[in-house]
Amino acid sequence: MSRKDTLVSRIPKLGERVERKDVVAVVKLHGVITPQASPLAARGVINLASLESALKRAFGHERLKAVALQINSPGGAPTQSGLVAERIRQLADEKGVPVIAFAEDVAASGGYWLACAADEIYAHRTSLVGSIGVITGTFGFAGLLERFGVERRLYTAGENKSRLDPFSPEKPEDVEWLHTLHTQLHELFVDWVTQRRGDRLADTQDLFNGDVWLGTKATELGLVDGVGNLRDVLEQRYPDAEVVVAEPKKALLARLGVGAPAAAVLDAVNHRSLWSRFGL
Template identity: 75%
Template sequence: MDVRSVTSRIPGIGDRGERKDVVAVVKLHGVITPTPTPFARGVINLAAVESALTRAFDHDRLKAVALLINSPGGAPTQSGLVAERIRQLAAGKPEIPVLAFCEDVAASGGYWLACAADEIYAHRTSMVGSIGVISGGFGFTGLLERFGVERRLHTAGENKARLDPFSPEKPEDIEWLKKMHTQLHELFVDWVKKRRPGKLADTEELFTGDVWLGSRAAELGLIDGIGNLQEVIADRYPDAEISVAEPKRSLLARLGLGAPAAASAMLDALAQRVVWSRFGL
């Protein structure tokens, strides 16, 4: 048997037996949430993506790391933690570029993640931006009265029960929440400006929380160009192979054991559905 005919079929091995360069891909797909869901698919947090990020940057013959992003956003802290971890790993290999590719949506926290890359690309139809802060909830005071239910709440500390959904809203609590939103918004804006110096259009329109399609996002400097992962990588690294870095899964997850209760899983799915629906997805 001709040894060359065997080695040429091994992934990463060329016709002459040399190992190919690698572009490592990390998929950042889903809602960004701190909720520990080891059995669920489609959520992003540091615990969920840490192993995939580490594997990506540890590849031999690494030419670039590509972040494949499809996220409507979510928790700001997890957005920051994941983005900072990407930059920390990138700092250890300053010669390796980090490229972000926006798919359907890279909005809010999803765009925060994209800004961890050195360059950002999107499809013409991708929804990009939403540099703002949002929170929501429900009030159940009328429901309790309707069924004759008395709310009993005891605290130590006058501000311990801010925005309790079973109590009437207080103006001072709303003002407190607005201040928190303003502070988070300022951090988001500072992060975008830090990561994209000299690239952003000189307009406050960028930071109103609006979202744009890929072509307009390019005009505003939110992304570096129009393109998808396959075509950009093929053009810049024609001799490299794409290797998807998958996160490690626990033994219970691999065996399909220990899945969350049906009610809890349904609530998680509903919460994620609400976030995606803001972008018509």
């Protein structure tokens, strides 16, 4: 049979019923969570703007049985974590389908916030899960300027406008303000995890101290529902469904790797430091 005859034979005959398969859509949440796109970030970034198209396609299938979140993220911006998680819940509730999250290398901090948007969470036994806490990293350059004879000139309107300026001496009241902010964000994180995981969580406050655990221990603590990977769980749960990956559309400049060089390099260094916290 010729190639042409083979192709023609696959075209449904008039009146013939085409059997449509059920679908499980997979959304990849890979990278640092940040509001900015970063062409130099090798593992990509996560934010609502970049994921909206993928989420709409994932939840838009006619015979959708479930949506799987494939998560590999060390965290990042808390607001983007919340926005993406809330959008997932909104679409899941509208469609009435379950959402299952799968942690890969790491689902920590904001990455775990995203995982909690799912109805169930699975992790590999070697996955790093948790880090339910808040962190801010910065530098102090006040002594460096003085060493090189550089005079710092900073003009503000508003007594707190220059809080935590890296080129000025650190003030105790600024540190206290930041600590208060961290406490408030931490409480929101704990509330979200408690709301989503409920009585599956172990009865211990150590869950919320910012620590991370391997997948097996995370299962014992109730942070995840079991040890497993996306392929095996989906094959067992939905053996007859077609697994379809919904990829986000990248902006043209991001596809070409074009961006503001200095800012892109700084972003890449920051992203590298977030991954390095987990040995990755």
